[in-house]
Amino acid sequence: MRKAAIIVAAVVFASSGTAFAAGEAAGGDPAKGEQIFKQCMTCHRIGPGAKNMVGPVLTGVIGRQSGTAPGFAYSDLNKHAGENGLVWSEDLIFQYLPDPNAFLKKFLTDKGKADLATGTTKMTFKLANEQQRKDVIAYIKTFSDKK
């Protein structure tokens, strides 16, 4: 009985661990991602000559501190996450897209900044589908070394 409980605990731990494993955003198709990105284009632009719109420019967002695209008026929530160590990686964007507000609040809370985990992000869009997230991130990544 006891042994079974330990095994169950180990399995639960292992499967919850994979949700944060490195490289979880890998395996996307940038060509498919370009199609998905059309949904993002309601608010975002990416690539040469991209400008801030309703949302910040996403050129170079991978490796960029959260809330720092020049000239964009971010929410406090988005800025505070960056000021407390959020630098966008493929995996973090993958975790962010299904629920940006919850992600930013959890990030700040995990950093011991629950007092800053208030308000709402202006990024109201949610992308739940796992493969679509991988594909759109693969597309965004093709612009990651650019400013």
Ligand code: HEC
């Ligand atoms: C309805 C408009 C809208 C759509 C659609 C949208 N976004 Fe956003 N996004 C925003 C806004 C506004 C912000 C700034 C959030 C803030 O200041 O709280 C943002 C922020 C972001 C950030 C953080 C940028 C930074 O500099 O910190 C990422 C990453 C992002 N969006 C990715 C995406 C992706 C990928 C898609 C498509 C799958 C998408 N967004 C669709 C409005 C949108």
